[in-house]
Amino acid sequence: MGKLIKNHWARLIILTASAYQLLASIEAFFWPKVFWDFLTTNLNGAVRPIPYLQILNLLFAILGLCWEWPLPLFTTAAERGYFLASEQRRAEASPSSSNNSNNNKTRPTLQVSRWTKFLASMHRSIEARLMIYPLSSLAALLLYQGTNAGLYYIIGMGVYFWGFTEGEIVMGKPWQLPRASRRVYVV
Structure with a gap:
């Protein structure tokens, strides 16, 4: 049997919660x-006459759906930005052979936009999810239709x-398995 990958399981649960919250906010x-x-009737001002709570739930639901099942445009941008940044770090860390007269050309620097770096880091971050989803949960629990969400x-x-405490990482593309490290242990 295989090993349970908790962040994939959590992704499915959060996708279900986000879809439920989206439908609940529309209702x-x-x-x-x-x-x-x-x-108490003190909280009724959050839902009528201006639907603050419904709009907040709608936005959190869309954020949850987009975060857990992002469009391929965002995943490829996040993955490309992640790999470009690692290539750029590798290029900066490698010693430059400036003593060679034939190598007058400098290496082109890879430009990674801040938005791509931010997108890649947010998509891969379990910590960011653990900070945003309590707010989504609170908004859903305040709305009558969204308590299950x-x-x-x-x-x-x-x-x-649970996955975070075991050191799991979120891969760039949804449902991709983490690569096994190729370490050689000398005994």
């Missing part, structure tokens, strides 16, 4: 209700944390 535009209205977010965050 809440038509039937606005705060989950905690049986205790909030509970799914909590379970997904627990699985992400």
